[in-house]
Amino acid sequence: MCQLLGMNCNTPTDICFSFTGFQARGGLTDHHRDGWGIAFFEGAGCRVFLDPRPSADSPVAELVRQYPIRSLNVIAHIRKATHGRVALENTHPFMRELWGEYWLFAHNGDLKDYAPALSGRFLPVGNTDSERAFCHILDTLARHHPANAPSIETMHALLRTLATDIGAHGEFNFLLSNGRALFAHCASRLCYIVRQAPFADAHLTDQDVSVDFSQLTTPADRVAVVATTALTDNERWTPITAGSLLTFVDGEPRDFGDGTTRAFVKDTIPPAV
Amino acid sequence: MCQLLGMNCNTPTDICFSFTGFQARGGLTDHHRDGWGIAFFEGAGCRVFLDPRPSADSPVAELVRQYPIRSLNVIAHIRKATHGRVALENTHPFMRELWGEYWLFAHNGDLKDYAPALSGRFLPVGNTDSERAFCHILDTLARHHPANAPSIETMHALLRTLATDIGAHGEFNFLLSNGRALFAHCASRLCYIVRQAPFADAHLTDQDVSVDFSQLTTPADRVAVVATTALTDNERWTPITAGSLLTFVDGEPRDFGDGTTRAFVKDTIPPAV
Numbered sequence: 001m002c003q004l005l006g007m008n009c010n011t012p013t014d015i016c017f018s019f020t021g022f023q024a025r026g027g028l029t030d031h032h033r034d035g036w037g038i039a040f041f042e043g044a045g046c047r048v049f050l051d052p053r054p055s056a057d058s059p060v061a062e063l064v065r066q067y068p069i070r071s072l073n074v075i076a077h078i079r080k081a082t083h084g085r086v087a088l089e090n091t092h093p094f095m096r097e098l099w100g101e102y103w104l105f106a107h108n109g110d111l112k113d114y115a116p117a118l119s120g121r122f123l124p125v126g127n128t129d130s131e132r133a134f135c136h137i138l139d140t141l142a143r144h145h146p147a148n149a150p151s152i153e154t155m156h157a158l159l160r161t162l163a164t165d166i167g168a169h170g171e172f173n174f175l176l177s178n179g180r181a182l183f184a185h186c187a188s189r190l191c192y193i194v195r196q197a198p199f200a201d202a203h204l205t206d207q208d209v210s211v212d213f214s215q216l217t218t219p220a221d222r223v224a225v226v227a228t229t230a231l232t233d234n235e236r237w238t239p240i241t242a243g244s245l246l247t248f249v250d251g252e253p254r255d256f257g258d259g260t261t262r263a264f265v266k267d268t269i270p271p272a273v
Numbered sequence: 274m275c276q277l278l279g280m281n282c283n284t285p286t287d288i289c290f291s292f293t294g295f296q297a298r299g300g301l302t303d304h305h306r307d308g309w310g311i312a313f314f315e316g317a318g319c320r321v322f323l324d325p326r327p328s329a330d331s332p333v334a335e336l337v338r339q340y341p342i343r344s345l346n347v348i349a350h351i352r353k354a355t356h357g358r359v360a361l362e363n364t365h366p367f368m369r370e371l372w373g374e375y376w377l378f379a380h381n382g383d384l385k386d387y388a389p390a391l392s393g394r395f396l397p398v399g400n401t402d403s404e405r406a407f408c409h410i411l412d413t414l415a416r417h418h419p420a421n422a423p424s425i426e427t428m429h430a431l432l433r434t435l436a437t438d439i440g441a442h443g444e445f446n447f448l449l450s451n452g453r454a455l456f457a458h459c460a461s462r463l464c465y466i467v468r469q470a471p472f473a474d475a476h477l478t479d480q481d482v483s484v485d486f487s488q489l490t491t492p493a494d495r496v497a498v499v500a501t502t503a504l505t506d507n508e509r510w511t512p513i514t515a516g517s518l519l520t521f522v523d524g525e526p527r528d529f530g531d532g533t534t535r536a537f538v539k540d541t542i543p544p545a546v
Contacts, residue, residue, distance in 0.1 A: 046361070
């Protein structure tokens with residue numbers, strides 16, 4: 001199974017600490033050796049680093065780990081190939097533009113017999129089920145709202161329906177972002193944490209590395225991190241309920257009245273350690 | 274004025290040598306300090322490295338210089354901002370997908386009062402004249418060929434007309450690639466070299482660095498390099514005639530019978546040094 005990592009913040013934040021643990025899963029502490037990618041929004045722009053080689057020995061991953069790019073929204077992915085050969089064009093996250101915004105997408109899972117009808121406006125370049133799903137999602141968003149981007153709440157409702165439809169074909173955990181919100185759909189395994197004041201120490205699960213967030217933050221900062229499995233072993237991560245879509249804005253999941261987020265918001269304050 | 278660099282080859286080739294000289298122009302030997310970017314096709318996939326900081330002191334540029342990514346088509350750009358603030362979303366090359374292919378675009382020049390009517394299928398994310406021109410180009414290609422990619426020759430003819438139309442608004446030197454061809458339009462300043470057997474030494478203009486291509490190549494290799502100004506001082510670079518579009522495939526300019534390439538092909542064999 002692939003590994004997903006996402007970050008959504010209310011202030012530009014670097015992902016170096018989380019990426020250090022995540023990167024180790026690409027061939028060092030786990031067996032996801034079929035490439036990796038990470039994409040950062042910076043304002044309206046987007047930086048995408050892709051490498052079909054294992055992340056554990058990738059010079060590009062080493063650069064990302066050491067280069068503190070500050071971003072409000074990040075999506076990263078380590079690949080265990082199921083559909084599509086190991087190649088750059090099959091490496092997540094995928095990027096397209098819609099409504100003058102870049103969109104990023106990464107998927108964890110496996111869709112069987114999945115061949116959606118596509119209008120041609122968004123077409124896959126590679127041959128993964130994941131990129132087909134991404135094109136279908138954008139096609140549908142564009143068809144429903146041809147002129148302008150709707151509200152995040154409207155996008156959430158549409159994506160929730162789409163995620164259920166596409167999820168009928170198999171396991172469909174995904175992260176999607178337009179730089180303003182991070183949409184996280186859990187089919188089987190995805191969890192998150194919201195870090196906010198009072199900040200505390202965090203220690204990685206995959207490497208013996210700690211950070212004291214109170215030294216790196218201001219009291220107003222709020223950062224949500226979403227991952228396939230918990231990246232730290234001394235914080236409380238909240239599992240996302242299978243079958244639900246959480247939409248993060250400004251570092252926290254938004255409650256759009258559809259029952260998916262209400263239960264989580266009160267659990268997101270990290271325990272004192 | 275910005276700086277453009279492009280490469281088109283018949284065998285995957287790294288651009289480390291040319292990039293070393295090019296990178297120095299981003300704040301070291303020249304004054305283009307408003308960001309830089311480079312994009313590599315690898316198969317159908319594409320790696321894009323963007324940095325709004327000067328290339329001469331960019332850790333990302335340092336990675337690219339040392340990491341031999343082998344590619345058939347590369348486009349790089351160093352920016353001197355004219356339209357649009359210094360920001361990631363205004364950093365070239367820009368990327369979109371059309372017909373299931375990625376397209377890359379970088380522009381050197383300045384378009385005045387340029388506000389093309391766009392269908393909405395391709396919209397700029399930033400606010401440069403360059404990205405608007407790119408969206409207009411793809412819009413037009415898609416409108417003329419809604420279902421599938423036409424031949425490179427047909428693309429060349431359409432792009433030639435488009436380049437003339439857009440060029441009425443100002444200086445419009447550009448590099449454009451879909452991973453199969455490199456389209457190079459010269460409005461004022463663009464030159465190229467085709468390196469092929471017998472290979473010889475080359476020495477950079479911007480740094481005291483030499484390379485002996487005969488040690489790095491096979492007799493069948495052919496590599497075209499296109500740049501705003503010559504990158505080496507001991508080879509013969511061919512100026513592209515202002516107002517013409519050259520289309521490079523497999524490391525050489527193609528003659529589509531429109532008079533733009535015929536004159537150049539016989540000049541492209543490098544002199545013995």
